[in-house]
Amino acid sequence: MASDAPAMAVIHGRSPIFYRRFDRKDDDQHQTHYCPGCGHGIVTKLLAEAIDTLGIQDRTILVSPVGCSVFGYEYLDVGNIQVAHGRGPAVATAVKRSRPDSIVVSYQGDGDLAAIGTAEIVHAANRGEIVSVIFVNNAIYGMTGGQMAPTTLLREKTTTTPLGRDPAVHGYPLKVCELLATLDAPVFLERVALGSNKQIMATGRALRRALENQVHGLGFSLVEVLSPCPTIWGLDPAEAQTFVRETMTRTFPLGNFRDRSASAVPRRLAVTVPDLGELPRILGLGPASGADGASDTVVPASPVPTADHRIVVAGFGGQGVLLLGEFLAEAGLSAGYHVSWLPSYGPQMRSGTSNCHVRISAVPIDSPVVSRPNVLIALNEPSLRKFLLSMEPGGLVLYNADRVPVDCAGNDVRITPIASTAIADRLGSAKVGNMVMLGALLEATGMLPDGALDRALHRLVTQESWYELDRAALQAGRAAVHRMTAAPAEPSLARDPAMG
Template sequence: MTTKANVLEKATAFYDHFERKGGQDQTTHYCPGCGHGNVHKLIAEALDDLGLAERTVFVSPVGCSVFAYYYFDTGNIQAAHGRAPAVGTGVKRTRPHSIVISYQGDGDLASIGGLEIIHAANRGENMTVFFINNAIYGMTGGQMAPTSLIGQKTSTSPYGRTVENEGYPIRMCELISTLESPVYVERCQLADVKGIMAARKAVRKALQNQADGKGFSFVELLSPCPTGWKMTTHDSLQWIKDFMIPYFPVKVFKDESATRNGRIREPKEYTDEELFKALNLGLLGESQPRDAEFLKNFKTVEMKIAGFGGQGVLTAGAILAAAAMQENLEVSWIPSYGPEKRGGTANCSVILSKDSIGSPMVVSPNVLVVMNDPSLDTFEDAVVSGGLVIVNSSIITRKLKRTDVDVLYIPLSDIAADLGLNAAANMVLLGAYLEYTKLFPLDHLKKIIPYTLKRKTLAEANVKAAEAGAQWMRDNNKR
């Protein structure tokens, strides 16, 4: 008689080798006895068995599981601390048929990301959250987490957590299950085989719910951290049973999986017409498609325009972006201003590109416009070598320290004032900039200006200011 061997194989949702710095590609980076490894295994096996790995996007958090992307042969994104549910929301909304896993520790989910998770749950995002509650910040060396127990000694509660000083440990399942939207909320434990088998079921249900379009599923796993707790593996498992489970009851808090109708929310596709109408751009049909030659030579503009509130730096950026959009360029514009209501500092980042723009932030501009002294002081060093700096010499009296950039000193405010348009230095700037760079004809900008100003009566004056800027450039910058 022959008996069939029971061969246990690594789930195919794991990579064959976990290639990372320092070798050891057969093992994980987790400490011996850590619960993360168990949960990874439960997830990978579930993805295999449910046939979901190919369309899964695993969002790793900040914490010990920051490197989850070394292990899962799925789509992977590493989110900023606490932001996995927001990143997951973005993925899910744009790729509704993907399976999004937000995998988070208790520091990540219940502390810095406390509101992210509540709102993702409240919106009923069709995603699955695995919440690894090990009652401590493991990665950073054992600081107190929102879930650390009363009396628990951590590096930031060396005498033990007290209610008076740190409040009660937060029970996330209890909080989240008060919300209407979540479909399934369960807490499991990883302290013994029975608990792990229950967790296995919960992991599967939470993923299946998502595949069926049933909404937000949340599985908390009470998980050992022998290193952070300074215990043996054996004692850690006992500690979960003796101390964690009494405070964090292991149970199903909410389960509407059987009664909810599944629904995959497809993103709404807007026609250009609808978009332009909704954004009040009013420009449809007036775009100026640029020829292949222009696009071939076009170098991405990463511009920072900075000054004080009231100088129109944000408006200048928005108008330039709107005009460039009409040239069929990809554009982004993002404002940044201080807390002051009026007169504080303000700047905006503008990107003009022939390709899709990844991030709208401009950290190292290749064009910097500075309208006042503090802006020059703040951003001068950030400009890339060989970049262009435009200085409003009506206000800024000093010269640039940098010698590796091109600089134009233009009396923007004076030119505007000479026209009786004190507030239009920003338009003078745009006119001068277009004349200098020949990015596109001034006439195109002039067409846009009336659309972009709230007070249409000012359109003519602003057009004049732009013309004056261009004229100044022709008169003063004979290249």
């Protein structure tokens, strides 16, 4: 042999798509973790060859599943993401849409794709996502020790079907290619097998086609590979191969179920994110066409750098709880702050409990949830009692009543009673009670400049008649604060001259 060596050249050897060493535990870093004779090793090898042949190593992103093939990222030197059980097609969708030039391969077993991930694969196929799916079907849950899978053959014994799969109890083997072939969008669906030399070579060609279609932008491709699991099947590798060839293919006939590679129109996903400056126009939030357009030209005031208002507004449905929060957020936004508005309400339109969380902050908001408010607007007593204990010490409470319940006073917060419903009633409509509270809040805290609230009013109030009433309610709320903070024995009805 020695004298012949220079005349021999390697024609088949370890693919450069594999890492030189696998970053796995212990010293077996040159072997896969698969059992002797496992089909996954063969499929992975064929996939590596297809990637190499097409020259797409630097563009390929492999989405690894949960199951025996979870370690795909240990082997193939491409982009890798390992995902939650069954969610490969959803993640592949996201990767492909955000990186349209990548070649995204979702590698999945039958427990992953045909059981927990059935919804994901059906919808990704139905949307015609431009991804390639490799579906390795060995009719069993291998990694977890041999439980029945949706693809388990009839009469096949598994740990969970010890008497054999009975269709009356366990249903029938799920035929994924046939199922997906009922959909309009898929471009390429083919079932192949690892049951013989010839079948293995055909598997290699099908995998290459599935990737090639994606290179050409043709849409959804899936290759189902009938694959041996000698360990769980209790067969030696050669017997398992025979089982694939002679038994599995009777339930899962091989063949092409869809091939529109020639007629499909190449698509290129374009990431169409509008320019930020365009958003107000797209959302119809351009300069108001109302009578008082001048307010829109107001430059937002400089935010107070330390501002961190964490507000809970609570009451019963119909009191304008959510709208009050929306006004606050809108006005905060107009004043140049970061804001969030998080509504929470029951299924009832009226009379159910309702609250919303509003944050107005000089810095970006981490969470819209207000778990420790420094401002509470309680429009009824249950709301006062519910949220009072969560208040930050030193916080401000505005409570819709003439006086504060005796057992609620004395906490480390300032509770100011503002009879907002009664005041609104006197103005002509209980519906503007929320605006009374808003006026009181702004007067008591000065948290937002007047101009900001004017702009919020222009944006959110569409009827002229309500606009006037709302302004009157705001004014009444501001006045009510002064009454409460003045000597109680001498109530004052003085109006704030700033609100002309």
